[in-house]
Amino acid sequence: MARAPRIVAFLGTQTLGDFIMYHLTAASVARSTGGRLMVVYRRDRPYKDLLTLMNPHVAHRLILPDDPARVAPLDWFFGGGDAPATDWAREGFDNPDLFLTPTMLDMGRCLTPVPTLRLPxxxxxxxxxxxxxxxxxxxxxxxxxxxxxxxxxxxxxxxxxxxxxxxxxxxxxxxxxxxxxxxxxxxxxxxxxxxxxxxxxxxxxxxxxxxxxxxxxxxxxxxxxxxxxxxxxxxxxxxxxxxxxxxxxxxxxxxxxxxxxxxxxxxxxxxxxxxxxxxxxxxxxxxxxxxxxxxxxxxxxxxxxxxxxxxxxxxxxxxxxxxxxGDPPAEPQDTVPLPLPxxxxxxxxxxxxxxxxxxxx
CATH class of the missing domain: 3.40.50.2000 (Glycogen Phosphorylase B;)
Structure with a gap:
């Protein structure tokens, strides 16, 4: 049996609306491929942790400090052994099949039907x-x-x-x-x-x-x-x-x-x-x-x-x-077109x- 694709999404925004829409687009890709999703974001707004808990497709999260001098550590996600010894690295997210950048997470690229967020x-x-x-x-x-x-x-x-x-x-x-x-x-x-x-x-x-x-x-x-x-x-x-x-x-x-x-x-x-x-x-x-x-x-x-x-x-x-x-039903896809339309x-x-x-x- 083929393993589930590993997807990492960098939710690189501060604003509430964009952060929500980035979550939904990332969730739609994970749902459509039957993949497992890890999100990366900076803890610079009080609502980000709760919203991440509300996305049922998130398997792991990497939280960066509220420091504009710190950027997403891309070296951790190229499979070169630079990632810290964490659960997500042991599960292979240091070598993802797909890394979604903020420009790929625009709401216009969300795969429909649009996923739903739900409070724990x-x-x-x-x-x-x-x-x-x-x-x-x-x-x-x-x-x-x-x-x-x-x-x-x-x-x-x-x-x-x-x-x-x-x-x-x-x-x-x-x-x-x-x-x-x-x-x-x-x-x-x-x-x-x-x-x-x-x-x-x-x-x-x-x-x-x-x-x-x-x-x-x-x-x-x-x-x-x-x-x-x-x-x-x-x-x-x-x-x-x-x-x-x-x-x-x-x-x-x-x-x-x-x-x-x-x-x-x-x-x-x-x-x-x-x-x-x-x-x-x-x-x-x-x-x-x-x-x-x-x-x-x-x-x-x-x-x-x-x-x-x-x-x-x-x-x-x-x-x-x-x-x-919860999420409206969606048929899993064998492939996802890139760039996302x-x-x-x-x-x-x-x-x-x-x-x-x-x-x-």
Whole structure:
């Protein structure tokens, strides 16, 4: 019997969204080949260890220190005996069949169906109890919400069209709680703008070390309304029905996920529709912003309507949504083409597209 291929992936990024997508692409290659996966990453963000535990395809990990002067030790992976005496080296990962670099791990190269991340089962009871302790009722569904702002301490130069004004989302929050009968869990970090104290709104962004609890909340939300930021990729990776609003790129990939871009408006007042933006290459994950383009935010009433759509599009239930069961089935392949073929996300995901106000119908 042939041995399983040994695959090593260098997850060479700091950002949450890219780190998640690199994990998924690496997992898709391991799954498609029936291979065993080892990941290499730098411990420079607090969420990386947990996300790695959430990837069921990872057999080993090599954690590099948070030191920009240290790079991935490629000499350890050429089978020359330079690797330290570790379990992964004894299992042959010092001489892998395939070494995936960051440029090979772009989400457009993920082999479909896209894998799913899942929290370790032993963490879930404690996180569920913590969420109840914060005031979330388990007998009622809830929406997860994230609104990107420019204050994140790890991204000090965060002024970008991807940011939004949280005040424009308050009618959405009120609509979900008062009219739709749901609850709202706000995600983020303490640098974000505080929200009004509303019954049914649980703001987890005030926590300094809240990533595990926020991840659990995302995994159990009936749906998530997000903006153009890393937590959007986390929601989609968990299999949570997701709407990305005020988007400047496409960062969701589950069938039925909703995309509504900001209104990309030209100097003469034309609003470019989504197919036009895709053809221009604007909405890739390596977003290029055209010159002389204004980015107009989605209107509050449109954001509230997104919740109506997501509620109708998701399964009804007495309380929190059950987490995704695991990876969608995929047939093992005898070979994987190299370079991994690149596709734009709409080429492999059947997204629901809402045009921003003013775009051609």
């Amino acid at each position: 089962a032993d963490l879930e009871p404690g996180l569920a109890a913590a969420l109840v302790g914060r005031g979330l009722r388990p007998d009622r569904w809830f929406m997860a919400l994230h609104m990107r702002e420019p204050f994140y301490p790890h991204r000090p130069h965060g002024v970008t069209p991807r940011n939004v004004d949280p005040a424009t989302y308050l009618p959405l929050v009120a609509h979900v709680i008062r009219n739709l009968g749901g609850q709202v869990v706000r995600l983020g970090d303490p640098s974000m703008t505080p929200l009004p104290d509303l019954p049914g709104l649980i703001d987890l962004s005030r926590d300094d070390d809240g990533f595990p609890l926020q991840t659990f909340a995302l995994s159990r939300a009936r749906f998530a309304v997000m903006t153009d930021s890393g937590p959007t990729q986390l929601a989609s990776a968990l299999g949570t029905p997701t709407a990305t609003t005020n988007a400047c790129g496409i960062g969701v990939w589950r069938h039925g996920d909703l995309l509504m871009t900001k209104a990309f408006t030209t100097a003469d007042g034309r609003v470019l529709d989504t197919p036009h933006l895709i053809d221009m290459g604007v909405l890739t994950l390596h977003t290029r912003y055209p010159l002389e383009i204004d980015h107009r935010a989605n209107e509050p009433e449109r954001l509230a309507a997104v919740a109506d759509h997501m509620l109708a599009a998701t399964a009804d239930g007495p309380g929190w949504r059950a987490p995704a069961a 690149w596709r734009h996300i709409p080429q492999f995901a059947d997204l629901t597209v809402w045009e921003p106000a003013g775009a051609p119908p």
